[in-house]
Amino acid sequence: MxxxxxxxxxxxxxxxxxxxxxxxxxxxxxxxxxxxxxxxxxxxxxxxxxxxxxxxxxxxxxxxxxxxxxxxxxxxxxxxxxxxxxxxxxxxxxxxxxxxxxxxxxxxxxxxxxxxxxxxxxxxxxxxxxxxxxxxxxxxxxxxxxxxxxxxxxxxxxxKSTKKDYTRLSLKELHIKLNEAVATENYELAARLRDEIDRRS
Missing domain, CATH: 3.10.690.10 (Bifunctional nuclease domain)
Structure with missing residues (x-):
């Protein structure tokens, strides 16, 4: 087969x-x-x-x-x-x-x-x-x-819970939060932050 x-x-x-x-x-x-x-x-x-x-x-x-x-x-x-x-x-x-x-x-x-x-x-x-x-x-x-x-x-x-609204954060704040999420091994949050950064690029 x-x-x-x-x-x-x-x-x-x-x-x-x-x-x-x-x-x-x-x-x-x-x-x-x-x-x-x-x-x-x-x-x-x-x-x-x-x-x-x-x-x-x-x-x-x-x-x-x-x-x-x-x-x-x-x-x-x-x-x-x-x-x-x-x-x-x-x-x-x-x-x-x-x-x-x-x-x-x-x-x-x-x-x-x-x-x-x-x-x-x-x-x-x-x-x-x-x-x-x-x-x-x-x-x-x-x-x-x-x-x-x-x-x-x-x-x-x-x-499953409602996503947080990250549109009010600046790019600099998003990058800081992304680094924090990776450091604490919260990869689900990191992926969402990364998506928001990508949308603005």
Whole structure:
């Protein structure tokens, strides 16, 4: 069965599960999306890896794994979401060291967090997209293409509570608050502040 390449479309607060987030993957050569429910820590880890401007003061678990792998010359070649059972996705890391390939079972959220750090492609199978994939509406797809530059990834992390209004703050104040949020490892707040700064640039 042939593999279908996926890309990360975004992250948003899950409306169905409290404290969880929806990681949305979309097929590269198609209109289907694959929403996967993940935990807050994994959502933050993926968002931080995507947002190059946000640097945590201490390495997160996935950053530590990347450093460890680099030190011992282990490369993640690709991630494959290979099974879906009772709403749970099962994934594998395809790793290589000194020409020897190994397949390691992993949670899908961890696999994606590592794929972003290793710049590894993400794949799934047709039957999984048939089961859990959602077709994008044509209007929605065109609006996404208009708003997002090619190869640019937009990450939105939203809290269930109402967002604070940062429009009254100056750019200098926003940058100060962004630095404070990163220092205290409040990455959800940092992402919102970063979005406000980007909107004004």
């Amino acid at each position: 042939s593999l279908i390449k996926l890309t990360i479309k975004g992250i948003s607060y899950s409306q169905t599960q409290s404290g969880a987030y929806a990681l949305v993957l979309s097929e590269v050569d198609g209109t289907r999306t694959l929403p996967i429910i993940i935990g807050a820590f994994e959502a933050q880890s993926i968002a931080i890896a995507l947002e190059k401007e946000i640097r945590p003061p201490r390495p997160l678990t996935h950053d530590l794994f990347k450093t460890f792998s680099d030190r011992f010359l282990i490369k993640i070649k690709q991630v494959v979401i290979h099974k879906l059972v009772d709403g749970v996705f099962f994934s594998s890391l395809i790793c290589e060291r000194e020409g020897i390939e190994e397949i390691i079972d992993t949670r899908t959220s961890d696999a994606i967090a590592l794929a972003v750090r290793f710049n590894a492609p993400i794949y799934t199978y047709e039957n999984i997209l048939d089961k859990a994939g959602i077709y994008l509406k044509i209007e929605e797809e065109s609006s996404i293409k208009e708003e997002v530059e090619p190869e640019e990834i937009e990450v939105e992390i939203e809290e």
